[in-house]
Amino acid sequence: MAGPMKMRATLTGGYTDVRVLMSHPMATEQQTKGKPHFIQNLTVKVNGKTVIEGEISQAVSRNPVFSFRLKGGTKGDKIEVSWLDNKGDTNKTETAVA
Amino acid sequence: MRAIAFSAVLALALGSAHAQQSQFADYQKKTAEASPVELFELVGEDLWKKKQGPKSASLEQCDLGKGPGVLKGAYAALPRYFKDVDQVMDTESRILHCMMTLQGRSREEALKRPFGNANQPSEMEYLSAYVAGQSRGFKLNPGTRHPKEKTSYELGKKLFTVRTGLWDFSCTSCHGTEGKRIRMSELPVLSDPKAARPLMATWPAYRVSNSTFKTMQWRINNCYRQMRTPEPVFGSETVNAMNMYLTVTAKGAVYRGPGTKR
Numbered sequence: 269m270a271g272p273m274k275m276r277a278t279l280t281g282g283y284t285d286v287r288v289l290m291s292h293p294m295a296t297e298q299q300t301k302g303k304p305h306f307i308q309n310l311t312v313k314v315n316g317k318t319v320i321e322g323e324i325s326q327a328v329s330r331n332p333v334f335s336f337r338l339k340g341g342t343k344g345d346k347i348e349v350s351w352l353d354n355k356g357d358t359n360k361t362e363t364a365v366a
Numbered sequence: 367m368r369a370i371a372f373s374a375v376l377a378l379a380l381g382s383a384h385a386q387q388s389q390f391a392d393y394q395k396k397t398a399e400a401s402p403v404e405l406f407e408l409v410g411e412d413l414w415k416k417k418q419g420p421k422s423a424s425l426e427q428c429d430l431g432k433g434p435g436v437l438k439g440a441y442a443a444l445p446r447y448f449k450d451v452d453q454v455m456d457t458e459s460r461i462l463h464c465m466m467t468l469q470g471r472s473r474e475e476a477l478k479r480p481f482g483n484a485n486q487p488s489e490m491e492y493l494s495a496y497v498a499g500q501s502r503g504f505k506l507n508p509g510t511r512h513p514k515e516k517t518s519y520e521l522g523k524k525l526f527t528v529r530t531g532l533w534d535f536s537c538t539s540c541h542g543t544e545g546k547r548i549r550m551s552e553l554p555v556l557s558d559p560k561a562a563r564p565l566m567a568t569w570p571a572y573r574v575s576n577s578t579f580k581t582m583q584w585r586i587n588n589c590y591r592q593m594r595t596p597e598p599v600f601g602s603e604t605v606n607a608m609n610m611y612l613t614v615t616a617k618g619a620v621y622r623g624p625g626t627k628r
Contacts, residue, residue, distance in 0.1 A: 286414075331577065
């Protein structure tokens with residue numbers, strides 16, 4: 269079961285700063301003796317349009333925090349961040365730019 | 367000539383002391399920026415509202431001192447005296463009390479696992495994060511008027527200097543002189559309000575090095591464990607008194623937690 273996510277998106281001086289928290293064990297190969305469990309793909313969408321597609325690895329800490337700076341944006345824009353891990357689990361969160 | 371050499375050495379010493387100070391501050395700032403502590407508050411909120419126990423009740427009507435169900439600023443006003451139990455309680459003791467009275471759970475069941483680990487944080491840790499988070503921006507203002515609150519403070523103050531255990535340690539063995547540290551953690555002189563304020567304003571806290579959320583009851587228990595004494599009972603008079611002493615010393619600090627530690 270995927271734990272909660274939390275996101276903030278704020279407009280400052282022509283840029284949208286997005287900060288997103290996600291709950292995930294991010295267990296490495298070594299820690300789990302060959303059964304790693306980590307987020308593989310990260311997708312950021314603005315008003316339904318994909319703007320970032322990230323591939324991340326085991327080398328990211330438990331309960332990771334990501335920040336992005338997007339050019340432009342207006343208040344009320346819908347930002348959606350979703351992840352997919354190596355076991356097929358997924359979770360997403362959505363927020364409006366403030 | 368000698369005077370010049372001396373002042374140069376002094377300047378060097380001051381310079382390195384300053385650099386070390388800012389290293390700690392820098393590290394703390396960076397960890398706080400990437401802290402997942404809010405996630406613990408979110409899970410805590412769900413648990414607070416979840417119906418549990420033989421009475422199938424949530425903790426929403428729990429009275430943390432500001433009236434049933436009032437969470438805003440409640441953490442900052444604890445520990446305090448509670449008339450219904452005729453004793454001083456801190457946040458976790460009071461949450462435990464609510465689990466037993468509102469939800470009808472036994473003390474044993476509610477305390478089966480007070481402290482969790484990275485893979486499975488405990489219910490108390492989540493709840494503590496949620497309750498503490500509702501006091502952000504409030505000034506620490508523990509109870510100091512009732513005679514039992516005064517007794518609790520005096521007991522905590524005394525316990526702070528009592529030497530005990532296999533190593534004959536007291537709290538002051540580590541927290542009694544300036545400039546001590548364990549790895550990346552400075553050991554503040556907790557009897558000094560200047561040191562106690564920033565500290566008490568950021569507990570409970572997420573600990574980066576082992577990805578766990580730590581409560582104040584855990585902090586005090588673990589200090590006693592490191593002093594090689596038997597661990598105090600959860601929510602006991604001793605722990606509440608310690609917490610009372612530290613919070614009263616830090617009185618007036620604006621609560622900024624739940625915080626993030628190394």
